[in-house]
Amino acid sequence: MASKGKAFVVLGLIAVIVFALVYFGINLTSNFGKSKTEITSEDASKQLDKLYRNISVTTAEQIKGQIDLDPVAVGDSLPDISKFPISVTNTTDNFVEIFSSTEKSGTGNDGWLNEVATDFNASNFEIDGRPVSVKIRNIPSGTATDYIRSGKYVPDAFTPSNELWGEMVKSQGIQTELVSKRLVGNIAGVVTNKTKYDQLVEKYGSLNVKTITDAISDNELAMGYTDPFASSTGLNFLVAALGTFDSSDLLGEKAVQGFEKFQANVPFIASTTLQMRDAAKTGMLDAFVLEYQMYVNAPDLKSGYVFTPFGVRHDSPLYAIGDVPQEKLDIIKKFAEFVEQGKYQSLAKEKGFNGLDDYNSELAEVDGSLLSSAQKLWKEKKNGNKPIAAVFVADVSGSMNGEPINQLKKSLLTGQKYLGRENSIGFVSYSNNVTINLPIGKYDTNQQSMFVGSINSLQADGGTATFDGIVVAMKMLQDEIVLHPDVRPMIFVLSDGETNEGHSLNDIRGLIETYKIPIYTIGYNANIKALESISSINEAANINADTDDVVYKISNLLNVQM
Numbered sequence: 003m004a005s006k007g008k009a010f011v012v013l014g015l016i017a018v019i020v021f022a023l024v025y026f027g028i029n030l031t032s033n034f035g036k037s038k039t040e041i042t043s044e045d046a047s048k049q050l051d052k053l054y055r056n057i058s059v060t061t062a063e064q065i066k067g068q069i070d071l072d073p074v075a076v077g078d079s080l081p082d083i084s085k086f087p088i089s090v091t092n093t094t095d096n097f098v099e100i101f102s103s104t105e106k107s108g109t110g111n112d113g114w115l116n117e118v119a120t121d122f123n124a125s126n127f128e129i130d131g132r133p134v135s136v137k138i139r140n141i142p143s144g145t146a147t148d149y150i151r152s153g154k155y156v157p158d159a160f161t162p163s164n165e166l167w168g169e170m171v172k173s174q175g176i177q178t179e180l181v182s183k184r185l186v187g188n189i190a191g192v193v194t195n196k197t198k199y200d201q202l203v204e205k206y207g208s209l210n211v212k213t214i215t216d217a218i219s220d221n222e223l224a225m226g227y228t229d230p231f232a233s234s235t236g237l238n239f240l241v242a243a244l245g246t247f248d249s250s251d252l253l254g255e256k257a258v259q260g261f262e263k264f265q266a267n268v269p270f271i272a273s274t275t276l277q278m279r280d281a282a283k284t285g286m287l288d289a290f291v292l293e294y295q296m297y298v299n300a301p302d303l304k305s306g307y308v309f310t311p312f313g314v315r316h317d318s319p320l321y322a323i324g325d326v327p328q329e330k331l332d333i334i335k336k337f338a339e340f341v342e343q344g345k346y347q348s349l350a351k352e353k354g355f356n357g358l359d360d361y362n363s364e365l366a367e368v369d370g371s372l373l374s375s376a377q378k379l380w381k382e383k384k385n386g387n388k389p390i391a392a393v394f395v396a397d398v399s400g401s402m403n404g405e406p407i408n409q410l411k412k413s414l415l416t417g418q419k420y421l422g423r424e425n426s427i428g429f430v431s432y433s434n435n436v437t438i439n440l441p442i443g444k445y446d447t448n449q450q451s452m453f454v455g456s457i458n459s460l461q462a463d464g465g466t467a468t469f470d471g472i473v474v475a476m477k478m479l480q481d482e483i484v485l486h487p488d489v490r491p492m493i494f495v496l497s498d499g500e501t502n503e504g505h506s507l508n509d510i511r512g513l514i515e516t517y518k519i520p521i522y523t524i525g526y527n528a529n530i531k532a533l534e535s536i537s538s539i540n541e542a543a544n545i546n547a548d549t550d551d552v553v554y555k556i557s558n559l560l561n562v563q564m
Contacts, residue, residue, distance in 0.1 A: 065452065067456075068454065069447070080145075099139060161319065169368060176324065189311045190313055220267075225269075226270035226281060226287050229558070235291045396431045398432065418560075423444075429457075430474050440452055480517070493522070520540045520542035522537060524545045
């Protein structure tokens with residue numbers, strides 16, 4: 003009997019040990035790969051509820067506001083042109099102003115055109131006996147196109163990254179003369195992780211836009227691209243992708259259906275190339291779009307990635323814009339001839355341009371009105387069949403009083419026109435405590451009216467409990483996901499970034515990581531580093547929106563993400 007009792011004790015001990023090993027093994031594997039702050043979904047739900055209970059939350063009375071049903075007028079949100087710097091100043095009274103894309107009118111390797119223009123101005127050229135010069139303004143191609151098409155500010159000449167923007171300007175009935183088809187050589191491409199590249203080549207035989215869109219549609223490739231309203235590479239990729247579905251009719255039913263399937267598996271749309279690069283560094287993307295000149299100047303990309311060209315070339319065409327007087331047109335033509343000199347083309351080569359010159363554009367000439375329609379299609383279909391549920395979180399603490407709160411209201415009232423009707427929107431404001439100004443609801447005319455009413459009612463006072471506001475927004479979104487599991491959640495925080503009350507980022511970082519909700523932050527005269535730390539957790543954009551151009555920046559952000 004004693005031996006039997008001893009046997010039972012041993013078996014009992016073995017059972018306890020096995021159970022413990024299984025229990026700890028499950029816990030170990032369930033948390034394997036998580037950061038120190040990331041937690042399980044079950045624990046996240048408990049923690050979220052606990053944090054929420056510790057916050058003083060009130061629900062405001064719904065107030066309807068007067069909505070404007072007129073379509074968005076791009077020119078209304080554009081900031082003063084002085085927001086975009088003059089990179090080369092004219093040296094004479096007789097000059098032309100040239101809008102130039104940023105990859106050639108910036109600094110360092112991106113400053114090629116500035117160096118050429120500076121030499122041109124120092125050469126003391128004369129036309130009809132009068133000395134001439136050029137002024138270069140550094141401005142993204144898409145933004146430059148907005149200024150020209152809206153008529154808010156029209157330069158004498160325009161050199162975007164590619165010809166697509168010139169066609170869009172021309173399609174508006176604006177007088178446009180192509181002075182030079184190419185100032186400097188460049189191309190757009192898909193940059194693919196070498197391991198993934200080899201896998202796709204083994205399956206498809208080669209990598210091009212057609213096989214890339216096929217791989218994305220079949221969920222075999224996690225790729226991101228940039229906003230086709232603002233980015234030359236993004237617009238180029240959009241048109242090239244549509245062409246793979248039906249090259250004879252880019253906007254036909256077959257192309258639209260193909261695009262919807264493809265877009266449903268695109269995990270990331272970046273507002274800017276820099277945001278795209280930052281996302282790529284995290285390893286979350288197998289591939290992303292980039293210009294060749296930037297690719298060759300990035301040592302961290304050249305060894306582990308492969309560049310695959312696509313679409314039209316990015317050869318920086320030069321256009322005269324509007325009814326340009328003959329004297330100014332002569333200056334533009336003289337400058338185009340000057341740029342073509344061997345010494346300046348060699349300088350361009352040193353800065354990463356004029357590579358892969360044997361690549362020919364895959365696309366035939368694309369009509370500008372079709373490009374505008376393609377952008378509209380993208381806006382309507384970019385979320386696939388997965389609508390967005392978003393909560394806006396507005397800082398109404400005392401530090402936002404005055405111009406910051408006025409600009410916050412103005413930017414939201416303008417930006418709300420970009421919110422798609424198929425999406426669901428909620429609104430939260432915070433100071434010491436948190437107020438649910440508008441529960442999440444489908445963004446129909448009624449919800450839009452209450453959203454506008456909520457914005458108009460905001461008043462700034464009290465402390466700053468930013469992370470309490472984010473907790474309440476996450477709680478609202480998790481409740482919405484229970485009701486509508488297919489929605490894609492996101493949060494927009496509008497703040498000056500100074501938190502002095504309530505929970506801290508460390509308190510909620512694990513929740514943000516676990517729920518993987520992107521939190522876009524817009525800073526008003528802000529502590530940008532504090533806001534960047536929030537957005538960087540799930541690779542969302544952070545905007546330093548000062549009081550001059552916040553309206554334009556937030557409108558662009560909402561146009562891309564919503």
